[in-house]
Amino acid sequence: MRTMAGTRFVILTHCVASLFLLTVANGAIIRLNCDTVDDKCLLKNVFASEDDRFKEIRNERYQSIIEFFDCHIHTLPPIPYINKVKANAINLVRVEENTFSTIHRLDVSYNRLREISTKAFEYPEELLELNLNGNPTLKDFAFLSKLTGLRSLDMADMKLELELLDINTFAGMAELSTLNMSDNRITSIPVGMFAPLVGLTDLDLSRNSITKIASGTFAIATTHSYLRDGIYHQALNFDLSSNNVSIIENNAFLHASKVNLRNNKLIGIGQYAFDNQTALEHLDLSGNDQLKNFDFLHNLRALHYLDMSHMNFSFDGVPRNIFDDLDSLTTLDLSNNRILEIPIGIFAELQSLNFINLRHNSISHIEFGTFSMRKYDLIDEIDLSYNNIKELNFLVFVPLKYLKTLLLHGNKISYVNAKQLTRNKSLYNFGIQNSNVRCYDLIDLLGSLKLVLEPNEFISHLPNVDGIRCQP
Ligand SMILES: *[C@@H]1O[C@H](CO)[C@@H](O)[C@H](O)[C@H]1NC(C)=O
Ligand SMILES: *[C@@H]1O[C@H](CO)[C@@H](O)[C@H](O)[C@H]1NC(C)=O
């Protein structure tokens, strides 16, 4: 105690102007005066131990933000009527009863919080934003259930397990739009816990250890969804990337517009995992190299964007109709897989497809009709870079009326037939870096095409045309 008080005194001599100190029995009474900077009341260099007490903050110019800067405060002082308090990284341990009257935004991230009193807020329903990130020692979350006006709640990087939360914690939070629980220790999600969050737009559960998404887990009947053409549209993003999810059961999701499942351990996704009446628009499955059954894709009629890269995927044993019901799909990413052959007709029903990425596979042959569409032919970019193509009949691309970009970087192509390639006027960007093509052929292309480079790969020290290496 003696040494602590001594240290405190030394530090406080630097800022006597803004702080006033009275030594009492076991601690001090600290008076806090604002330094006014822009629209903030800045409280600098305040050091307060568990025993110290505060006089009320004097915010004489009624600034709307109180910010603690370079402070070390065990227990937050009583805060007068305010819009926002920024009290991050000040070694805060405790927020006790009656700390706040009216407050809208509170940032207490990256502290050492052990306790936030259930009576910390006089008007708890007025708090709109709360940032608790980086408080791994906080284990009692009873105070949360009263914060029924929250729009945004950050609880990332807290060593959090959902078992620590009462299942009814979110029961009153119909306004909550963003909930961030990334970088925690969540292994399972109690079914029903998130159901009351009917205003949700973003739920970030990335970088946890979730193993299964059980039926009903994300059954959230959002109030901002609307029905159009028999499908519910809404903005509701789930980030479940970098977890350990192996199974997603039927009816796991009700409303969802975007689901990120990148880098999990998926082995099974129920055919009705995503409600077939919801407009799921964006699905990222990349990095799940064990997934073999794709029947659930048949229920995703509104899907625009599908990432199936880095999945050890090939068309061996995959049903011919895998993509047949993806009527709205515009982007299909099949890059970094093990595709040797593309079955003719596999893309034929993708009537909205603009871009197909087949980069980094082992494709050696493209047949006539591989990219033909039955209904509309809207394909605008094909990326076949870094495959195993030695010879290519460039006429296979002629029927693609709207093909604007064709990338063939990093194949073993040694000959480009400019006449065939430029036969239709729509093709404009052509990529042929890291190949064995002749300079003569590239010159022939220059009149009608733009040769596109890979990023940062302009070759200048070898024979080249516009930075693209070629055989003289
Ligand atoms: C959640 O918090 C983490 C860590 O602060 C951040 O990187 C991430 O972008 C946040 N997610 C959302 C959806 O804001
Ligand atoms: C993921 O699950 C496997 C078992 O399926 C387990 O061995 C591993 O430790 C888990 N990893 C994490 C990060 O939870």
Ligand SMILES: *[C@@H]1O[C@H](CO)[C@@H](O)[C@H](O)[C@H]1NC(C)=O
């Ligand atoms: C939607 O899914 C249900 C099962 O949850 C199924 O019975 C129904 O036939 C599906 N409807 C359509 C249009 O696919």
Ligand SMILES: *[C@@H]1O[C@H](CO)[C@@H](O)[C@H](O)[C@H]1NC(C)=O
């Ligand atoms: C990829 O698939 C092949 C064939 O199914 C299999 O032999 C190989 O082990 C798989 N690789 C990984 C990393 O799962």
Ligand SMILES: *[C@@H]1O[C@H](CO)[C@@H](O)[C@H](O)[C@H]1NC(C)=O
């Ligand atoms: C593509 O080329 C063929 C043959 O030259 C021609 O008949 C067809 O009209 C062209 N299509 C477009 C869209 O230019």
